[in-house]
Every structure is written in structure tokens, then in C-alpha cells.
Amino acid sequence: MxxxxxxxxxxxxxxxxxxxxxxxxxxxxxxxxxxxxxxxxxxxxxxxxxxxxxxxxxxxxxxxDLKGLSEGKIIQFDQGYLVLGANLTLTEIEEANVFPLLTSTSKEIADHTARGKITLGGNICGQIFYREAVLPLLLADSQMVMVGPEGIKVKPIHEIFHERLLLQRGEYLIQVATESRYLDAPFISIKRRQQWETGYPLITIAALIMENKLRVAISGLCTFPFRSKEMEGALNNLEVSPQERIHNALASIPGPILHDVEGSSDYRLFVLENLLVDVCEALKFGERE
Amino acid sequence: MKLHTIHLNVNDEEQKVTVRSGDTLLYTIREQLGLTGAKPGCLNGDCGACTIQVDGWPMKSCLMMAVEAEGKQITTIEGLNNTPIQEAFVHHFAFQCGYCTPGFIMNGHSLIQKKPDADDSTIKEWLESNICRCTSYIEIEKAIKFALGKNKPSS
The missing domain is CATH 3.30.43 (Uridine Diphospho-n-acetylenolpyruvylglucosamine Reductase; domain 2)
Incomplete structure (x- = not known):
């Protein structure tokens, strides 16, 4: 025993x-x-x-264990960028609240106590595929700072994050840098769960408006988090009706829709459709003048 | 077997322990230090029964390895003595079987210290980290609010 x-x-x-x-x-x-x-x-x-x-x-x-690296614990504004250490816990990010969209998204990950241990880098690089903390960074075209055998590398997130962070062997994420202009952009983040108010999502969506264009990033719909240019193209085509925009966006999902114990693929599609309506309404996007 | 001899500060006492790399802090404080107040529940970071305080913040001790805790100030339920939250739990009878109680109290104690002006939504957010299978949630919420009120300086 x-x-x-x-x-x-x-x-x-x-x-x-x-x-x-x-x-x-x-x-x-x-x-x-x-x-x-x-x-x-x-x-x-x-x-x-x-x-x-x-x-x-x-x-x-x-x-x-990377948590002893001071470079991974910084919260700093530098030359027009907000630099966040990858070893910051989600609670530390929430308490600092320097990137409100990131705060809003990360506040829904796990539960409050667990967020005192989960780190930004750990959530982004984790095996569990939701990786919701990456959504705001995808929307804000953040730069990823990595350390590896070849030294320090800085790469745009869209070059290095495809379904997961594409680290070379021996590399690790140490910081993320986000242009300050994204920090004040209108945003919304919504997490829909099958039940209760903690736990994994059916779908998490984060959205931001930049230069009058709607950007959306989604987790829980496919086996990876993503931001899709095709979906955004459909949502930003104001020549067609709001219903048609959302219909066209749903036709541009970049992979098979999850069908698991959290929800069927049909149900997820239904939830996403409604989420897109909610996002457009909340951000007053696409409303006629 | 990878062993480490480390020093842990638990309830303001320095403790020297030899642990395996993969020993959880929960295991170490219960089995090596004999502090059995933190309870093993899900062992997966879900239920909060093993909640302790690390550097003043609530921590699920099943989600922390003992080797990670070196240099931290650890407080377990045994380190509390007649605190407002303990009195409030008794006053409001905020438990039934009592298994989850140490975890709720440690979480609530941290809440009172870190967020003395916590509003309803903050209280709810923090309490969602713990599960009570006896569903004493109403009484627990009352106890937390009672302790928060009691904790505020009188005007």
C-alpha cells in the first residue's frame, strides 16, 4: 500500500x-x-x-528548469515594444495587465491557482494543443525570442508558429515582443466550454481590430490554435451581408474540426458561428454607418 | 534514482530533506515532514485539496516538485493559527466531510492577504480553483466574505 x-x-x-x-x-x-x-x-x-x-x-x-533565467521574467517596454518573459506565470501577466487582450485570454486558462504556476512559454510550447495564450500574440504579429545552440534568434510569430512553435532541437522560447500599438487596439476574447467555468474549451476565440480590419484567432476548433488569413479575408469582405461573411469564414477553416468528448464537430461549428456573430457585435464590426 | 538534498522553509522553519527529482511537494511535506494537512485528491491540479501557500500565493502542491520549492516560503495549513479565515470557517460551518477544507482555507487565506478588497467576481474566480464534493460552496463563500470583512481595517 x-x-x-x-x-x-x-x-x-x-x-x-x-x-x-x-x-x-x-x-x-x-x-x-x-x-x-x-x-x-x-x-x-x-x-x-x-x-x-x-x-x-x-x-x-x-x-x-528555465525558471531561474532572469531574462524570462521581464515585463518591459523597449523601443516601441512590450517585452514579456516566457517564464512569467499567467498570474503575473494578469496582475501586471500590460497587454489587456493577453490578460483576458489567459485569465480563462485552467483556474486561478494553477495559473500561478503555468507560464506563458509553457502554455505556448505545451503538448496540450489548446495553447490559448498564443492567440493574442498571433493577432498582434508578435516577435518570438528564442535561445538555442546558434545563440539568440528573433522571428515573427507567423514564420515560426504553425500549429505549434517550431523550435529547433535545443532551442527554447525566452521572450515575446509585441508592438505597443496593439496593446490598446479594440479586442474581445471569449471562451466557451461544454460546462462549468474552468477547464478546457469547446472553442476559445480572440479578436482584435487593427486598421479597421478584424483579426481572429481560434483554439479548440482544430487540433491546433490558428489565425487564418482566409477566414479573416471572408470576415472583412464588407461587400456581402454579415451572415454571408460568417458563412464564408466557416468554409475557410484550415483543418478538420475536432470531434471529441468536449463536443461534436457539428456542435463546434454551431458554437463558432455564434461566436463570430458575438465578436462582430461586441466590436461593432461591419455595422453600416 | 536521482536524489537531491535540499532546504525547504516550511511554516517559518528550515527543513533539510532528501528528495527524488520527481517527488511532488505534496508528497514531500506529507510523507517526509509529516504535515498531512494538505490532502492528496486528484493529483492532477484539478481539485485544490492539496493547496498550500508558496511566497504568499496559493499553490497546488501536486503541481510543484519539491526541488522547485527551494528558496521559497512555504506555508501549510499547520502554519495557520486562529486566522480570520479559520474562525470564519468554524463560524459558518463551511465544511461537511472536511477533506477539501485545508485547501479552501489556504486559498482563502491567500485571497485575504493578496486581495483584501476582493469583489464578488474575484472571490468566485479564486474559489473556482477548489472543489468540494459535499457542495458546501454557499457556506464557504459566506466564510470567505465574513473573513474579508473582518480583515478590513475598521473606519
Missing amino acids: EDKGRESVMLPFGFDYYRPKSLEEAVTRFQQADQSLKEPMYFSGATEFLTLGRINQVYTEAAI
């Missing part, structure tokens, strides 16, 4: 634990562990590492 109890409250595999103090040390630790075939992995909040590791869906023999 004692052994069974012990197994239930610790991970079922042994691993080396490192907490590097510099960007370079983190990369070096990864490379060394990689050469030793230890299947190294980076984490920061470690919530997914614990919950998936507990059920053998994550495995490593070398865990590199």
Missing part, C-alpha cells in the same frame, strides 16, 4: 534536474544531456510535465 501511495504522488521515472542560471548554461545542459541520450526537455512552470509525466505521456532523463 505504501508503495502504491508513493507512486501516486511522484513521477514514475527518474531524471536529472537542472536549474541553469544563464541562457548559455541552459543550452549547454541540453546539449550534454542530448549527447548522453537522456531525451532532455526544457520546462518552466512544469505543470504539464507533472500531469502528463504522471501518466507516462512525457518522459525525460534530464529536465532543464
